[in-house]
Amino acid sequence: MNQQPIINETSRRTFLKTSATAATAVAVGAVDIGRSAYAAGSDTIKVGMIGCGGRNGGAVLQAMTADPGVRLVAMCDIFMDRIKAQRENFKKQKPDQVAVDDDHCFAGFDGYKKVIESSDVVLIANAAKFHPFHTMAAIQAGRHVFTEKPHGTDPAGLKLMKAACELAKEKNLCVVSGLHSRYHAGYAETVQRIHDGAIGEIVSIEENFLRAPYGVSDRKAGLTELEWQCSTQYHFVWLSGDDVVQSLVHNFDRARWVLKEQVPLKCHGLGGRSTMFEPLYGNVFDHHSVVYEFANGVRLYAFCRTTTGCYDESSSLMFGTKGHASITGSRIWGENAWQWQGKCDPYQVEHDRLFAAIRAGKPINNGDYMVKSTMVGVMGQLSCYTGKEVTWEQMNKSDFAYAPKPEDCHDGMEPPVKPGPDGSYPVYIPGKTELL
Numbered sequence: 001m002n003q004q005p006i007i008n009e010t011s012r013r014t015f016l017k018t019s020a021t022a023a024t025a026v027a028v029g030a031v032d033i034g035r036s037a038y039a040a041g042s043d044t045i046k047v048g049m050i051g052c053g054g055r056n057g058g059a060v061l062q063a064m065t066a067d068p069g070v071r072l073v074a075m076c077d078i079f080m081d082r083i084k085a086q087r088e089n090f091k092k093q094k095p096d097q098v099a100v101d102d103d104h105c106f107a108g109f110d111g112y113k114k115v116i117e118s119s120d121v122v123l124i125a126n127a128a129k130f131h132p133f134h135t136m137a138a139i140q141a142g143r144h145v146f147t148e149k150p151h152g153t154d155p156a157g158l159k160l161m162k163a164a165c166e167l168a169k170e171k172n173l174c175v176v177s178g179l180h181s182r183y184h185a186g187y188a189e190t191v192q193r194i195h196d197g198a199i200g201e202i203v204s205i206e207e208n209f210l211r212a213p214y215g216v217s218d219r220k221a222g223l224t225e226l227e228w229q230c231s232t233q234y235h236f237v238w239l240s241g242d243d244v245v246q247s248l249v250h251n252f253d254r255a256r257w258v259l260k261e262q263v264p265l266k267c268h269g270l271g272g273r274s275t276m277f278e279p280l281y282g283n284v285f286d287h288h289s290v291v292y293e294f295a296n297g298v299r300l301y302a303f304c305r306t307t308t309g310c311y312d313e314s315s316s317l318m319f320g321t322k323g324h325a326s327i328t329g330s331r332i333w334g335e336n337a338w339q340w341q342g343k344c345d346p347y348q349v350e351h352d353r354l355f356a357a358i359r360a361g362k363p364i365n366n367g368d369y370m371v372k373s374t375m376v377g378v379m380g381q382l383s384c385y386t387g388k389e390v391t392w393e394q395m396n397k398s399d400f401a402y403a404p405k406p407e408d409c410h411d412g413m414e415p416p417v418k419p420g421p422d423g424s425y426p427v428y429i430p431g432k433t434e435l436l
Contacts, residue, residue: 045358048074048119050112050134051126052086055148059123059178060086062348063146064094067355071097074104074118076111077126078230083107108411116141121358125178127230127239128153128246132161133406135175139168144358146351148178150249151374153241156401158375165367174363176354177370179253180346183353186330189340191257198336199320202258205300206317207251209243213306216280226415235282237428238402238416242284243304244269244381245374253373254316254327255300263372264292264300264379266391271384273427275307283417283425290380302380387430398436 047063047070049056064070072090075083083105090098106114112134116122122138124131125148132152138145145168152158168175181187194202215234223231233239240246256262269290276286286307292300316327323334330340357364375395382400383390403416419425428435 043069045070045355046073046118046120047071047123048076048115048121049123049125050076050115050130051124051148052077052079052082053125055178056123056125057086057089058347059125059146059148059351060090061093062351063121063123063355064090064097065348066351067359068097070121070355071099073099074106074115075100076106076108076115078108078227080105080107109409110411112137116143119143121146121174121354124148127233128241129157129239129402130406130409132157132164136160136164136167139164139171139173139175142171142173144174144354144363146176146178146354147370149370149374150241150245150377151177151370152378153237153245154378154401155375155395155398157406158371158378159399161374162367162371165365165371168363168367169365172361172363174354174357175365175367175370176350177366178350179250179366179370179373180350181250181254181327182257182346182366182369183344183349184346185344185349186340186342187254187327187346190325190327190330190332191254193332193336193338194258194318194320194325195260198323198332198338199318199325199334200322202296202298202318202320204298204319205255205258206315206319207248207255207300207302208313208315208317209247209251209304210311210313211306212308212312213276213281213286218280224412225418226413229282229415229417232280232282235280235284236415236417236425237283238404240284241378241402242288242381243306244271244288244290244302244384245377247304248288248290248302248380249374249377251302251316252300252376253369255318256369256373256376258318258327259294259296259298261369261372262294262296263392264294264376266389267292267380267383268389269380269383270387270430272430277424279419279423279425283427285384285427288380288384290383292376292380382435385428385430386433386435388436390436394436400436 077083116138121144123146124134128150135147151161165175219228229236271285271288273286287305290302318325325332332338379390379395
C-alpha cells in the first residue's frame with residue numbers, strides 16, 4: 001500500500017486510545033510475514049537502531065515520544081564507545097523505555113544482523129552507502145523500517161531501495177523516509193496553495209544549502225584508516241555519496257513535490273574543491289552547482305557548498321508568473337501574499353505517523369518519492385564529478401555503484417581510497433573522470 005504521509009499533527013493521546021481491535025488487526029495482517037508487528041497481548045514495540053550517531057539518536061528519542069510502548073532493545077555501530085555513550089544518553093532522557101543490555105550492543109559491520117533479529121521496528125541512520133542494503137535486510141526479515149536520507153548513493157543502491165520498498169508493500173510493512181519535509185504542516189499548506197495557483201505557473205526553482213562543513217573532527221590516535229574514514233563518513237564519497245546527495249536531497253524532494261512528482265529529463269553540474277584540501281576533509285568536493293531541466297520547461301538551479309567564512313543560506317524558492325514562494329519559510333509573495341503562522345516538528349511527526357500506522361495495521365510506504373528524490377541528487381552528483389550532462393534515462397539504465405559493495409564490507413578491510421604522500425585524498429576530476 002503506497003500511502004502518502006498525513007500532515008496534520010496527532011497528539012500522543014490518539015495513540016494511547018488505539019483499540020484492541022486495531023492491535024489485533026496488526027497481528028492478523030502480519031501473519032503473511034511470519035510474526036506480529038509486536039508481541040501478541042503486549043503493548044510493547046521493540047525498536048532497534050542501526051547507527052548510533054546524532055541523527056539516529058534523535059530518531060530513537062522521537063520514536064519513544066511517539067509511542068509509550070516503544071522499547072529500545074538493540075543497538076549497533078562501527079564503534080562500541082559510541083553505542084554505550086548513546087545508551088547512557090537515552091537512559092537519562094527515557095529511562096523506562098531503554099531495555100538494551102550489553103549482549104544487545106553490537107559493534108562492527110555485521111551488527112545490523114543482530115539488531116534486525118532482535119527488533120520489530122528498525123531505525124536506520126548510518127553511512128548512506130548501507131541504507132538500501134540494511135533496509136532490504138530488515139524488510140526481508142519482516143520488520144518495519146524508518147530510513148534516514150539519502151536513500152542510496154548510486155544507481156545500483158537506489159534500485160535495491162526501490163525493490164525493498166516494493167517488497168514492503170507485499171508484506172504490509174511500513175517504510176518511512178527521513179525526508180521530513182513531507183510531514184511539515186506549513187510546507188504542505190504552502191505546496192497546496194502553489195498547486196491551487198497562488199503563484200501562477202512555475203517558471204523556475206532555486207535550491208540552496210550553503211554552509212560550513214559539518215561533522216569535522218581531528219583524527220583520534222590509534223584509529224586504523226578504515227576506522228578513521230567511518231568515524232568521519234560525511235567526508236568520504238564511498239560512504240556518504242557527497243554533498244549534492246547528502247544535503248540537497250531535501251531540496252529536491254520539496255521541488256518535486258511542488259512539481260507534482262515530476263522527474264528531470266537531464267542535468268549538468270559543476271563542482272570541485274576550492275579551499276578544503278586538508279586530510280580531515282577526505283575526498284568530497286566543497287562546492288557544487290547543478291541545473292536540472294524538466295519536461296515542462298522549468299529549470300531547477302541547485303547550489304550547495306561546505307566552506308567556512310562564506311555566505312550561508314538554506315532555502316527552497318519557487319518563482320511563478322504571479323509571485324514567488326519559500327517552502328521552508330512557508331510564505332508566498334505577490335498577488336496572493338500569505339504567511340503560515342503555525343508550528344510543526346516534522347521529525348517528530350514522521351515517527352508519530354509511523355507508530356500510529358503500526359498500531360492501526362495501516363502501513364505507510366514512502367518508497368516512490370524517497371527513491372526518485374534521491375536519484376535526482378545522485379544524477380547531479382555524478383554530473384559534477386564527470387563534468388558531463390547526465391540524463392534521467394541514463395540513471396535508470398545504469399548499474400553504477402561505488403566500490404566496495406555494501407555486502408562485501410567487513411571489519412579490518414582496506415578502504416577503497418587511501419591518502420597520498422601529503423596525507424590528502426585523491427578527488428574526482430571533472431572532464432577526466434568516467435563513472436557512468
